Each structure stands twice: as structure tokens, then as C-alpha cells.
Amino acid sequence: MLSAVLVANSGARQTAESFAKARAMLVERGVRLTMTHVVDNHKDLCRYVRRAVKSGAPLVIVAGGDGTMTAAAGQLAKSKSVLGVLPLGTGNSFALSLGITDLETAIGAIVAGREVTVDLGNVNGTYFANFATIGLSSTIARATPNGLKKIVGAAAYVLAGLLPALRSRPFRCKVRTGKQKLAFQTYQVIVANGRYFGHTPLTPDASLNSGRLTFYSTTDATIVDAANTYASLLLDRQALLANAHVFDATELRVRTHPAQAIAIDGEQCGKTPATFKVVPGALRVMVPAVTPPAVP
Numbered sequence: 612m613l614s615a616v617l618v619a620n621s622g623a624r625q626t627a628e629s630f631a632k633a634r635a636m637l638v639e640r641g642v643r644l645t646m647t648h649v650v651d652n653h654k655d656l657c658r659y660v661r662r663a664v665k666s667g668a669p670l671v672i673v674a675g676g677d678g679t680m681t682a683a684a685g686q687l688a689k690s691k692s693v694l695g696v697l698p699l700g701t702g703n704s705f706a707l708s709l710g711i712t713d714l715e716t717a718i719g720a721i722v723a724g725r726e727v728t729v730d731l732g733n734v735n736g737t738y739f740a741n742f743a744t745i746g747l748s749s750t751i752a753r754a755t756p757n758g759l760k761k762i763v764g765a766a767a768y769v770l771a772g773l774l775p776a777l778r779s780r781p782f783r784c785k786v787r788t789g790k791q792k793l794a795f796q797t798y799q800v801i802v803a804n805g806r807y808f809g810h811t812p813l814t815p816d817a818s819l820n821s822g823r824l825t826f827y828s829t830t831d832a833t834i835v836d837a838a839n840t841y842a843s844l845l846l847d848r849q850a851l852l853a854n855a856h857v858f859d860a861t862e863l864r865v866r867t868h869p870a871q872a873i874a875i876d877g878e879q880c881g882k883t884p885a886t887f888k889v890v891p892g893a894l895r896v897m898v899p900a901v902t903p904p905a906v907p
Contacts, residue, residue, distance in 0.1 A: 620675035676700015677876035708805035732804035739875035746799035
């Protein structure tokens with residue numbers, strides 16, 4: 612019988628309505644839950660995941676959104692414990708990158724899928740599972756209440772982000788990777804470890820096992836330019852923008868003037884300057900037995 616520790620973030624959008632169902636489905640399909648913890652903050656979530664890893668738990672199932680998965684991944688990184696993903700958040704970009712589209716495929720991956728190793732990103736010493744943002748996206752993430760996300764989902768970012776967007780100003784951005792340097796003015800920067808930003812593939816070949824990070828930004832002089840970038844991301848046309856800067860790298864350094872907020876998978880993580888690195892094969896995770904080509 613498969614044994615696992617289950618840790619859930621009660622603040623995730625779908626936890627209240629879906630957690631009981633997911634737990635019942637796991638038990639019905641033969642998973643023995645040795646411990647179950649429901650927490651309301653990332654500090655406690657990290658504590659219970661860390662405790663499970665130290666106890667030698669072979670499988671740690673985590674229920675929540677992208678921020679929850681990043682918090683858990685930081686504790687599971689380079690350990691022998693395997694992550695099982697229950698996507699109960701707003702965006703669930705990390706789950707999508709794994710080929711997990713809903714609760715049924717998540718349960719199937721845990722019970723009858725396969726174990727793989729995937730990369731993690733690291734910014735200023737902190738792991739992230741899917742993507743990091745600098746600038747406007749980080750400000751909007753900070754301004755969006757969890758309660759609003761539970762009610763209206765991804766639309767919460769639009770509603771809560773209107774005022775911060777109108778108040779924001781472009782900043783100078785300098786990027787260095789190896790011997791290459793880039794300088795431009797923008798409203799935001801995205802550095803992705805996974806494939807998806809929201810529900811949009813950032814680039815066609817981005818994946819969680821490429822051994823590289825994807826950098827994406829645009830030269831923006833006005834808030835209208837920034838709005839056009841957001842619209843292009845929603846329509847999966849971001850790579851077609853004439854002012855886009857897109858490349859991949861194993862390590863890069865970003866400096867801004869003035870200093871800008873950094874967020875990892877929607878959670879605040881300090882300010883620039885920022886050094887990004889990819890950590891290949893840092894996380895063991897369960898994925899569906901049959902997955903799309905872009906997924907490891």
C-alpha cells in the first residue's frame with residue numbers, strides 16, 4: 612500500500628470545496644495517509660513538509676496553488692521524498708507544466724503515475740518551482756487578497772491590480788548572463804523555470820527539465836505598452852511583440868533602478884538586485900503515466 616503525508620493550504624482558492632473530495636479519492640484508491648495537516652500559512656506548511664522529509668516520508672502530497680507548491684518545493688529540494696501535487700489554487704501553472712490539468716489527473720499521477728526529477732529555479736538563495744516576477748506583476752500579486760482570489764479566481768489580479776497599474780512607473784533594467792548584457796526600460800520581468808505563466812506557455816520549448824531558465828520582458832515606455840504586453844500574454848502572442856526580449860540561460864543577474872519587488876509564484880521574495888540560477892533535477896515529483904511532449 613502506498614503511504615504518504617498530506618499537507619494542505621486552507622488559504623488556496625479551491626481547498627474548502629475540493630480538499631475533502633481529494634482526500635477521499637486518495638484513500639479509496641489505496642493511499643494510506645499517515646499524517647494529514649491543514650494549515651493557513653506558508654510558515655506552518657513548510658514546517659510540516661520539512662518534518663515529513665526528515666522523517667523519511669516517501670511521498671509528500673501537497674494541496675494548494677503555485678505559491679504553496681513553491682513553498683513545499685523549497686523543503687523537498689534535493690531530498691529523497693517525492694512530491695505529489697493536488698492543484699487547488701488560482702493559476703496552478705506548476706501543475707500544468709507537469710501535465711496535471713485537474714483533480715482527477717492529479718490523483719491518477721499520485722496513484723498510478725511515474726516519478727521524475729524536475730528543475731527548480733533559485734533567486735537570491737530561495738527556490739521557486741515555476742516563475743519569478745520583478746516589477747508590476749509582483750506589486751499586483753502583493754495587492755491581491757487571498758479572499759478575493761477565492762471568490763473570483765484569476766480575475767482578482769485584474770480587479771486588485773488596476774490601481775497599482777495606474778500608479779506604477781517604468782524602471783531601468785540591466786540584465787547580464789555570461790558575457791552578454793542587456794539594458795532597457797520596462798514595467799516587469801518574468802523569469803520562468805516551468806512552461807506556463809498563468810495558462811500561457813511562455814515559450815514553445817520551455818519545460819521543467821530543460822536545465823535552463825526562460826527570461827521574458829518587453830521594452831515599455833508607457834502603461835499602455837505594459838497593458839499590451841499583458842494582453843499578448845493572455846492571447847499567447849507575447850513572443851510576436853516587436854519590443855520583446857526572450858532568451859534562456861542557466862544563470863542571470865538582474866539590476867533595476869529604482870529597486871523593484873520580486874515575487875516567486877505570486878509570493879513576495881524581497882527586492883532587486885536578483886541573481887537567478889537553475890538547479891537541474893532538484894525535485895522528485897509524480898506526473899501522469901502519459902504526459903504531453905513538453906513535460907518530462
